[in-house]
Amino acid sequence: MEAPPAGTAAQAAEDEPFLLAELKPGRPQQYDWKASCETWSVAFSPDGTWFAWSQGHCIVKLIPWPLEEADLSCKASERKTRGIKADVRGGGGSKEKMLECGQIVWGLAFSPWPQSGAKERDGLPAPGRSCLILATGLNDGQIKVWEVQTGRLLFNLSGHLDVVRDLSFAPNGSLILVSASRDKTLRIWDLSRDGASKQVQVLSGHRQWVYCCSISPDCSMLCSAAGEKSAFLWSMRSYTLIRKLEGHQSSVVSCDFSPDSALLVTASYDTCVIMWDPYTGEQLRMLRHVPLPPALDYGGDIHASSLRSVCFSPEGLYLATVADDRLLRIWDLELRTPVAFAPMTNGLCCVYFPHGGFIATGTRDGHVQFWSAPKVLSSLKHLCRKALRTFLTTYQVLALPIPKKMKEFLTYRTF
Numbered sequence: 302m303e304a305p306p307a308g309t310a311a312q313a314a315e316d317e318p319f320l321l322a323e324l325k326p327g328r329p330q331q332y333d334w335k336a337s338c339e340t341w342s343v344a345f346s347p348d349g350t351w352f353a354w355s356q357g358h359c360i361v362k363l364i365p366w367p368l369e370e371a372d373l374s375c376k377a378s379e380r381k382t383r384g385i386k387a388d389v390r391g392g393g394g395s396k397e398k399m400l401e402c403g404q405i406v407w408g409l410a411f412s413p414w415p416q417s418g419a420k421e422r423d424g425l426p427a428p429g430r431s432c433l434i435l436a437t438g439l440n441d442g443q444i445k446v447w448e449v450q451t452g453r454l455l456f457n458l459s460g461h462l463d464v465v466r467d468l469s470f471a472p473n474g475s476l477i478l479v480s481a482s483r484d485k486t487l488r489i490w491d492l493s494r495d496g497a498s499k500q501v502q503v504l505s506g507h508r509q510w511v512y513c514c515s516i517s518p519d520c521s522m523l524c525s526a527a528g529e530k531s532a533f534l535w536s537m538r539s540y541t542l543i544r545k546l547e548g549h550q551s552s553v554v555s556c557d558f559s560p561d562s563a564l565l566v567t568a569s570y571d572t573c574v575i576m577w578d579p580y581t582g583e584q585l586r587m588l589r590h591v592p593l594p595p596a597l598d599y600g601g602d603i604h605a606s607s608l609r610s611v612c613f614s615p616e617g618l619y620l621a622t623v624a625d626d627r628l629l630r631i632w633d634l635e636l637r638t639p640v641a642f643a644p645m646t647n648g649l650c651c652v653y654f655p656h657g658g659f660i661a662t663g664t665r666d667g668h669v670q671f672w673s674a675p676k677v678l679s680s681l682k683h684l685c686r687k688a689l690r691t692f693l694t695t696y697q698v699l700a701l702p703i704p705k706k707m708k709e710f711l712t713y714r715t716f
Contacts, residue, residue: 318629318643318672321659322368326356326667340663342650346411346433347472349655351395351449353435355406357667361437363449365395398452400437402445405464408438410478411449412470434492436478438465444480446492460488460500469516469523471537477501479523481511487525489540502540506533512554517562519691522579524565526553532567534579544582548575555610559617563690564713566620568611574622576634578712580695585713588632590624610650615657616679617687623648623662631660631674635716643672686711 442461509528
């Protein structure tokens with residue numbers, strides 16, 4: 302197993318993730334429990350007030366946040382992993398909801414619904430106020446969009462010819478939705494449009510199933526990952542291909558942008574995470590998942606360290622990855638190494654809580670686990686860099702009349 306560099310072992314031990322809570326689905330008698338039980342997607346709402354969980358068997362559970370009974374503020378000194386029976390009734394009077402989607406649910410994405418967008422649409426009652434919506438990507442190629450607070454169906458988007466594997470809303474609240482599908486396309490939808498047709502554009506070019514899509518926080522770029530060795534970077538302004546990011550040796554399956562849009566990470570079955578500068582296409586880091594020692598190797602499968610999911614922490618200094626070697630890893634981008642590990646079986650996806658402090662993971666068994674994560678007080682230098690990079694591209698930084706070392710820091714060549 303990888304070890305942190307000398308001098309960081311004590312800190313790594315302090316930050317070791319531990320299990321805060323685990324949610325397990327009930328077992329509806331009408332289903333064969335052994336089939337279609339996977340949690341393919343988990344998501345927090347942007348404001349952190351709701352959690353969505355595709356718990357298998359065509360059901361999405363919506364849980365108000367924080368959990369009422371689960372102790373998610375355990376002291377850091379309590380290091381042993383512990384399961385907590387969580388009462389999934391949130392504070393503030395909201396109650397959990399079950400969305401019956403009629404098909405296996407693969408992708409989930411939240412977005413705020415602005416007051417100005419509230420109109421009667423397609424015979425379905427649109428929200429009459431600002432609220433929160435959830436899009437669900439289904440096995441039959443449909444996308445169903447729900448109002449979170451009431452659990453009512455707002456839209457049914459048709460167009461894909463196969464599984465909708467992933468969904469991503471534009472973070473600016475514009476109601477632009479991107480869907481990634483096994484039909485090898487991405488589709489752009491504008492939910493603010495009047496009339497039946499919400500589809501804006503079809504993006505073609507992938508030769509394999511599209512597993513993942515991610516819109517940059519500044520809404521200028523879109524990354525897509527398919528069963529290919531390269532990831533595609535698209536313009537969200539012109540909906541055209543900017544470049545292919547080539548460097549992986551096997552299928553790219555997950556991608557995510559940093560909070561300031563200055564970095565992009567891709568994860569692959571080749572056991573590597575690559576950190577890119579999306580503006581230049583340059584590789585900045587390669588984080589390799591070293592195989593476990595023989596004593597800990599579960600079966601010796603060549604794909605034991607194949608990656609499933611990667612995500613940035615809210616402050617942009619850490620990554621979380623889930624791999625087939627039964628480990629959740631937390632990486633420090635400055636150290637270029639994992640600083641914490643947690644044992645988890647059959648992991649499929651991971652996501653940070655929007656305000657930091659813990660990570661949610663989904664498994665093949667239909668479970669959701671919540672893990673503690675290092676809470677970071679960002680340096681003033683990093684906060685300044687993050688603020689500048691939210692509106693300056695790499696090329697604009699390089700054109701500034703400032704010292705070379707400062708340019709290297711602002712473009713993440715150094716940390």
